[in-house]
Amino acid sequence: MKVQFEDLEKSDLYIDCIYKGGKAPNMSSEPFHKLIPGCENAGGFRKKLREDGSGKYAYVVLYTSMEELEWPDYLDEETGIFRYYGDNREPGRELTDTKKKGNKILEMAFELLNEGVHLEDMPPFFIFKKTGVGRDVQFLGLAAPGNPKISPDRDLVAFWRTIKEKRFQNYEAYFTVLDTGEKPIYRNWIESLIYDHEHSLEYAPEAWKKFVKQGRNGIIPLAAPRMHKIPTRFEQLPAGSDTEGLLCLDAIRNHYKDFNQGFEACATNIVSKMDPNFVDFSLTRPWRDGGRDALGFYSISTGGKINSPLKIDCALEAKCYAPSNGVGVKEMSRLISRIRYRQFGIMITTSYVDKQAYQEVVEDGHPILIVTATDIAGILRKNAINSSNVDEWLKAVDKSDRRIIEYYKELSALVKE
Numbered sequence: 353m354k355v356q357f358e359d360l361e362k363s364d365l366y367i368d369c370i371y372k373g374g375k376a377p378n379m380s381s382e383p384f385h386k387l388i389p390g391c392e393n394a395g396g397f398r399k400k401l402r403e404d405g406s407g408k409y410a411y412v413v414l415y416t417s418m419e420e421l422e423w424p425d426y427l428d429e430e431t432g433i434f435r436y437y438g439d440n441r442e443p444g445r446e447l448t449d450t451k452k453k454g455n456k457i458l459e460m461a462f463e464l465l466n467e468g469v470h471l472e473d474m475p476p477f478f479i480f481k482k483t484g485v486g487r488d489v490q491f492l493g494l495a496a497p498g499n500p501k502i503s504p505d506r507d508l509v510a511f512w513r514t515i516k517e518k519r520f521q522n523y524e525a526y527f528t529v530l531d532t533g534e535k536p537i538y539r540n541w542i543e544s545l546i547y548d549h550e551h552s553l554e555y556a557p558e559a560w561k562k563f564v565k566q567g568r569n570g571i572i573p574l575a576a577p578r579m580h581k582i583p584t585r586f587e588q589l590p591a592g593s594d595t596e597g598l599l600c601l602d603a604i605r606n607h608y609k610d611f612n613q614g615f616e617a618c619a620t621n622i623v624s625k626m627d628p629n630f631v632d633f634s635l636t637r638p639w640r641d642g643g644r645d646a647l648g649f650y651s652i653s654t655g656g657k658i659n660s661p662l663k664i665d666c667a668l669e670a671k672c673y674a675p676s677n678g679v680g681v682k683e684m685s686r687l688i689s690r691i692r693y694r695q696f697g698i699m700i701t702t703s704y705v706d707k708q709a710y711q712e713v714v715e716d717g718h719p720i721l722i723v724t725a726t727d728i729a730g731i732l733r734k735n736a737i738n739s740s741n742v743d744e745w746l747k748a749v750d751k752s753d754r755r756i757i758e759y760y761k762e763l764s765a766l767v768k769e
Contacts, residue, residue, distance in 0.1 A: 584707075
């Protein structure tokens with residue numbers, strides 16, 4: 353569904369609808385000021401105050417391109433969870449000292465959510481995505497801060513990041529896109545939020561009313577189970593625009609080009625960075641047993657000290673391949689054959705998994721977690737590993753792997769002989 357620029361002032365908000373921008377080569381072509389009463393035309397946080405003099409927000413628009421590699425905003429359509437990064441994205445300012453005060457808005461919203469008392473003061477969040485065509489935007493949905501499955505200490509997290517050797521903090525926030533049913537978000541609700549907030553709930557979607565009444569436990573996500581498709585080779589490899597990801601992957605391949613088995617230690621390190629619940633990986637001696645990789649556990653804990661965690665066995669297969677060389681049926685079958693009862697496998701590669709091998713895993717329901725090059729690039733980025741420090745990280749990984757140390761000792765001894 354598309355709404356033309358000249359029709360924006362009469363339109364309601366429909367999930368996944370594209371709202372067309374104008375043709376003028378200036379800000380007058382921005383669709384927001386016509387589509388949403390009083391909306392700002394710039395920034396990731398676009399907000400409007402109520403007209404009652406309270407100084408409180410009527411609504412907030414969260415706008416994203418979802419293309420910033422350093423700040424990967426992301427909507428999980430299967431769960432309705434939306435990850436959004438704050439607006440302190442460069443060094444030189446305090447966490448909340450931003451031009452649009454976006455991080456202040458995040459603090460306000462999550463404080464209201466966790467107090468759970470005056471949720472009628474919570475501004476609705478309207479999420480829009482840049483389409484990449486002119487100034488067109490796509491409406492992703494009405495969102496509330498938080499999610500019933502995310503604990504209050506994890507839905508808004510301040511973290512450190514380093515850019516150009518300068519440290520600074522930003523927020524990572526989690527929202528939930530609400531299931532508003534078949535009805536659109538009516539324009540008269542948005543207008544009432546601004547001009548008659550006291551009576552605005554009369555026009556609000558039922559999903560928003562339930563959230564205001566019950567808080568976090570009243571959040572009903574717009575969950576869209578995904579029909580699983582086999583990702584293409586190009587989807588599993590970083591895009592050409594991801595320069596940092598490509599450089600890091602090249603560094604890994606070059607580092608282990610003379611001893612591919614050394615990548616196994618690197619692979620377990622990456623998997624643990626991906627999810628710290630992966631623990632206790634043990635590596636085998638590659639020159640004595642034909643390249644068997646690693647065994648470890650996925651630890652599920654209550655977070656307390658009384659009951660022991662549940663540890664699920666996993667077997668890891670690591671392939672340090674060039675981007676032109678994919679993991680095939682032979683390698684995947686080798687991992688599948690190793691998986692024992694109540695165990696799952698991890699196939700991690702600096703390349704991709706070819707279609708036939710991937711299809712076998714999906715269609716036969718094998719318990720295999722596949723981690724490919726694009727995943728590795730994202731995991732490293734999230735852990736502040738980039739082209740400037742990837743070599744130091746790899747050397748640190750090598751120092752933790754006694755097999756590599758012993759390998760080079762034995763190699764040195766052979767050379768002397």
